[in-house]
Amino acid sequence: MGWLAPLFLFAALTVALPIWLHRLKTKSSDRQPFSSAMLLETTEQQVHVQKKLKYLLLLALRVALLLLLALAFAKPFLERSPAAIADAGAGTHLIVLDTSVSMGRSGVFEQGREEVRRAIDDAPAGAVIQLIAADGVMRLVRPASTDKPAQRTAVSSLSPTSGRLDFGQLMAEIERYASSLPAPRTLHLISDFQASAMPVQFADVIPAGVASFVPHVVGTGDPVNWSIAFVRQTADGIDVSVRNEGLLDRTVDVQLRINGERAGVKSATGQGEYLLRFTELDFAEGDNRITVTLDTDDDLDADNQWHAVVSNDPPLPVPLLTAEPSGLPVTYLSAALASLTDANFEVEPLEIGDFDPRVLSRYRWAIIDDVGAVDPLLARQLDELITAGFSLLVFTGDRSIERDTLPVSGHQLRAAGIGSGKFLAIGRFDAQHPALSATEGWHRIHVSRTTAIELDADDEVLMRLENGEPFMLEQRRGDGRLLLVLSAIDNSWNDLPVHPVFVGFMIEVAQYLSGRDSTADQYTIGDVLPLSKTGSASGQIIDPDGNSVLDLADTREAQAIRLDIPGIYAVYTAQGEALVAANIDPRESELGRISQSVLDRWRDATYSKDQAVARDTVNADSDPVALWPWLLLLLAVVAIAESALGNVHLAMRT
Amino acid sequence: MAALESRHATARRLLRPEVLAGLKNLDLVARSVVEGFLIGLHRSPFFGFSQEFAEYRAYAEGDDPRFIDWNVYARTERTYIKRFLGDTNSHLMILLDASASMGFGGPPVSKLRYAQFLAASLAYLASRQHDAVGCMVFDEEIRDFRAPSSRAGKLHGVMHSIDRAAPGTGTRYGRPFEKFREQISRRGLVAVISDFYCDTESLLRGVRPLAWQGQDVVLFHVLDRQELDPDFKSNVLLEDVETGEAVEVAPAFMANEYRERIRDHVRSIATAAAGTGADHVLVNTSDGLDVALRNYLLFRQRRQ
Numbered sequence A: 001m002g003w004l005a006p007l008f009l010f011a012a013l014t015v016a017l018p019i020w021l022h023r024l025k026t027k028s029s030d031r032q033p034f035s036s037a038m039l040l041e042t043t044e045q046q047v048h049v050q051k052k053l054k055y056l057l058l059l060a061l062r063v064a065l066l067l068l069l070a071l072a073f074a075k076p077f078l079e080r081s082p083a084a085i086a087d088a089g090a091g092t093h094l095i096v097l098d099t100s101v102s103m104g105r106s107g108v109f110e111q112g113r114e115e116v117r118r119a120i121d122d123a124p125a126g127a128v129i130q131l132i133a134a135d136g137v138m139r140l141v142r143p144a145s146t147d148k149p150a151q152r153t154a155v156s157s158l159s160p161t162s163g164r165l166d167f168g169q170l171m172a173e174i175e176r177y178a179s180s181l182p183a184p185r186t187l188h189l190i191s192d193f194q195a196s197a198m199p200v201q202f203a204d205v206i207p208a209g210v211a212s213f214v215p216h217v218v219g220t221g222d223p224v225n226w227s228i229a230f231v232r233q234t235a236d237g238i239d240v241s242v243r244n245e246g247l248l249d250r251t252v253d254v255q256l257r258i259n260g261e262r263a264g265v266k267s268a269t270g271q272g273e274y275l276l277r278f279t280e281l282d283f284a285e286g287d288n289r290i291t292v293t294l295d296t297d298d299d300l301d302a303d304n305q306w307h308a309v310v311s312n313d314p315p316l317p318v319p320l321l322t323a324e325p326s327g328l329p330v331t332y333l334s335a336a337l338a339s340l341t342d343a344n345f346e347v348e349p350l351e352i353g354d355f356d357p358r359v360l361s362r363y364r365w366a367i368i369d370d371v372g373a374v375d376p377l378l379a380r381q382l383d384e385l386i387t388a389g390f391s392l393l394v395f396t397g398d399r400s401i402e403r404d405t406l407p408v409s410g411h412q413l414r415a416a417g418i419g420s421g422k423f424l425a426i427g428r429f430d431a432q433h434p435a436l437s438a439t440e441g442w443h444r445i446h447v448s449r450t451t452a453i454e455l456d457a458d459d460e461v462l463m464r465l466e467n468g469e470p471f472m473l474e475q476r477r478g479d480g481r482l483l484l485v486l487s488a489i490d491n492s493w494n495d496l497p498v499h500p501v502f503v504g505f506m507i508e509v510a511q512y513l514s515g516r517d518s519t520a521d522q523y524t525i526g527d528v529l530p531l532s533k534t535g536s537a538s539g540q541i542i543d544p545d546g547n548s549v550l551d552l553a554d555t556r557e558a559q560a561i562r563l564d565i566p567g568i569y570a571v572y573t574a575q576g577e578a579l580v581a582a583n584i585d586p587r588e589s590e591l592g593r594i595s596q597s598v599l600d601r602w603r604d605a606t607y608s609k610d611q612a613v614a615r616d617t618v619n620a621d622s623d624p625v626a627l628w629p630w631l632l633l634l635l636a637v638v639a640i641a642e643s644a645l646g647n648v649h650l651a652m653r654t
Numbered sequence B: 001m002a003a004l005e006s007r008h009a010t011a012r013r014l015l016r017p018e019v020l021a022g023l024k025n026l027d028l029v030a031r032s033v034v035e036g037f038l039i040g041l042h043r044s045p046f047f048g049f050s051q052e053f054a055e056y057r058a059y060a061e062g063d064d065p066r067f068i069d070w071n072v073y074a075r076t077e078r079t080y081i082k083r084f085l086g087d088t089n090s091h092l093m094i095l096l097d098a099s100a101s102m103g104f105g106g107p108p109v110s111k112l113r114y115a116q117f118l119a120a121s122l123a124y125l126a127s128r129q130h131d132a133v134g135c136m137v138f139d140e141e142i143r144d145f146r147a148p149s150s151r152a153g154k155l156h157g158v159m160h161s162i163d164r165a166a167p168g169t170g171t172r173y174g175r176p177f178e179k180f181r182e183q184i185s186r187r188g189l190v191a192v193i194s195d196f197y198c199d200t201e202s203l204l205r206g207v208r209p210l211a212w213q214g215q216d217v218v219l220f221h222v223l224d225r226q227e228l229d230p231d232f233k234s235n236v237l238l239e240d241v242e243t244g245e246a247v248e249v250a251p252a253f254m255a256n257e258y259r260e261r262i263r264d265h266v267r268s269i270a271t272a273a274a275g276t277g278a279d280h281v282l283v284n285t286s287d288g289l290d291v292a293l294r295n296y297l298l299f300r301q302r303r304q
Helices: A006-028 A043-073 A082-088 A108-122 A148-155 A167-178 A328-338 A357-362 A376-387 A500-514 A596-616 A628-653 B002-014 B026-040 B070-076 B111-128 B152-163 B174-183 B200-212 B251-255 B257-275 B289-303
Strands: A031-034 A076-078 A092-098 A128-134 A138-140 A185-191 A212-217 A226-233 A237-244 A251-258 A261-269 A272-279 A286-295 A305-312 A316-322 A345-351 A365-368 A391-395 A424-429 A460-465 A470-477 A480-485 A522-524 A528-530 A540-542 A560-562 A567-573 A576-583 B053-058 B080-084 B091-097 B132-138 B142-149 B189-194 B216-223 B236-240 B246-249 B279-284
Touching: A006 A043, A043 A628, A092 A108, A092 A167, A108 A128, A108 A148, A108 A185, A108 A212, A128 A148, A138 A167, A167 A185, A212 A596, A226 A286, A226 A305, A237 A251, A237 A261, A237 A286, A237 A305, A261 A272, A286 A576, A305 A567, A305 A576, A316 A328, A316 A500, A328 A345, A328 A500, A357 A376, A365 A500, A376 A391, A376 A470, A376 A480, A391 A500, A480 A500, B026 B111, B026 B152, B026 B289, B070 B080, B091 B111, B091 B142, B091 B152, B091 B174, B111 B132, B111 B152, B111 B189, B111 B216, B111 B289, B132 B152, B132 B174, B142 B152, B142 B174, B174 B200, B189 B289, B200 B216, B200 B257, B216 B257, B216 B289, B246 B251, B251 B257, B257 B279, B279 B289
Parallel strands: A031 B236, A092 A128, A092 A185, A185 A212, A316 A345, A316 A365, A365 A391, A391 A480, A522 A576, B091 B132, B091 B189, B189 B216, B216 B279
Antiparallel strands: A128 A138, A226 A237, A237 A272, A251 A261, A251 A286, A286 A305, A424 A460, A460 A470, A470 A480, A528 A560, A540 A567, A567 A576, B053 B080, B132 B142, B236 B246
């Protein structure tokens, strides 16, 4: 028997109240001195005894009333004994097969399948069997059933994947799912039990709701494995790091291919980690597909290949529309973008009024150092370009404040911003915006002049001064965007160009407006590739096997996809084509197992937790018998009896 | 005539126990009661109980010299005793029960306080009749005793003994009455004031020897209204003030069976008293004292 709310049992102490009241009544109520009991004795003594007995009955009823009330609130239940539960059913056997990369070692996965079949056969008759495959995600191989032959057949369909198994993540999912299955639940885990799969906290591998944990260790022995730790582009070429996990000295040949062409081969022998440098490489213009292959006879083949994407783009020209091609703004902006080594942006000053606006269609984005210099014709053409996907970084300046309306953005100017001689710091800014998220030090900027405008409803203010005045805002029009800074790129208006934050800001803005940072190019299997990181609409993705990942509907709606196949994916978005590489998690190449003592502790802790849960809570599956409805019924009967008896006593007194 | 009526009304009021309860001095109570009572006796059938002259007789040895008429002696040089109609030359012994049960009753007065009023009034009345007056206060033992005396100063001592009586323990008639007989050999009047919560045999064991001794005994049976006519609205736990025994009784029982029992008890006491030649006077503490005094005078008249 157990209690759902045992604290309510303290309410039973209230029985002291009627007992005290009855004692009080007996002692003091209607007790009067009388000259002599000589004429009262015998018959009246009986009356007293009878009355006393009646009072005791009333007291007993009242005490019972309070006790029943306390007991009912404490919600008692009768729990079926373990034997009864065992008789009721054989419970569930959750049989989980590790299908991660490391299980792909020669012979190990087949050994795992055999263990699964053995676990199915050993399950008691009538037990519900749930076959689960687990790598980065948990997959139900077949619906849970007691049909052993069907479950055995399903085992053959399992094969190793490119995912990584994390025991903590797996147990959390098992815990969520197992509660829907009949108890008691036995968890079989067939795995090579990599030490790298253990979570930081041991408690995370102890699932609740599982009565017993049975580890089936496969792939024993000392494996030999060469793996690739990383591949990275350097100024001279490409560095490849390889390492040998095994104890035996074996030689590995490391072959580098660029866009399918063999670019070089290097060798390594023995234990440990080696850094191999491939130089004098011939890259094609744009993104290059890099494949590194290990040629060795180690135990695990799946990690013998690594994919990477190396960019070899020419400097991306950025037109800077200015009225003074030799002015300070041109100098500041050119210097800032020239410091960006990866993106290779190159500023091309174009004098406003002296160029054909149609050339802008060749660029992804442009800069205007003083939007006040833009004439209406250029403004209209820029507006059309933005709507079509073009982006602009626009500053204001001395020419801007002479206008009633800012060209291109269309903002109405107010009387004036802050005046000369008064400096204000940056107040707050949107640190989550892609153009600002990686920049620091904005609060050290002092601004003496701004262009005061009337904000439009669709303006997204990214930065304000400490007095609340907008300093930077963004407008989105169609597929393009306009980033407007309400001050000049000139040290007479502010000291932004001479602060380090300006360089970082320009780098982030260049990547943001050019769309170059819309995708990273290195991912791990199981990662999610975001398609809308820059807010652009999704496009299409071609997986390493050449298949389209998204169907027609998803091409407009999908925001992210999960990368399951190692290799190079081609991502087509509104910003253009990009390549991303997906590789297996390097931790899957670490084949060291967890010790037997840890496994024993895991098994014991699972059992102890289940026992504790069984003691402390009512497991819905154990089908406890709630007693409180019966107590309430009894309570009602006692209440009626108490009222009736109390009424009798009341009638006797009156 | 109106003045006389007013005087009678005042006298009657002074006989009420609730009025007397406001008087602390027992002498004053006795005086007020007797004087009021005597006013009520004006032209009453009880002729002879006043100080009305009856006759002269020659002084004989043993007579109280206070009663010699010195005016006659001056004229005749002979000593004559002046006798009055109420003069019996007797003595009155008052036996006052001061047991715990006598402390019950009221308001306005308990049975004991009422008994004290009665005893004091009897003593004062007897003193006015030139009777020697003594008293004995008892419960299980004799707690105070004053031998009968007709001297003027002795009345004050009797009054004091009566006044200081307080409820004591239980009641026992045998031993106190035996000691009383040893102290008093001369015949006289004996007034026993008690609630007589005892069986008749025990009472007779005390009273019968007195009768045999030649004493004229009158039993003033003092009971409170709540004892004679109990009025309880609900069940009540009654505790005997003498024994501590508690008995819970129902209103119906007290209204019916108990009343019958108390009547039977009073009747049995009266019957037992009659069997020994004693008088029995039932006194309700809610009644005025004149009823008791009238009964006493009647008793005294019969015994002359």
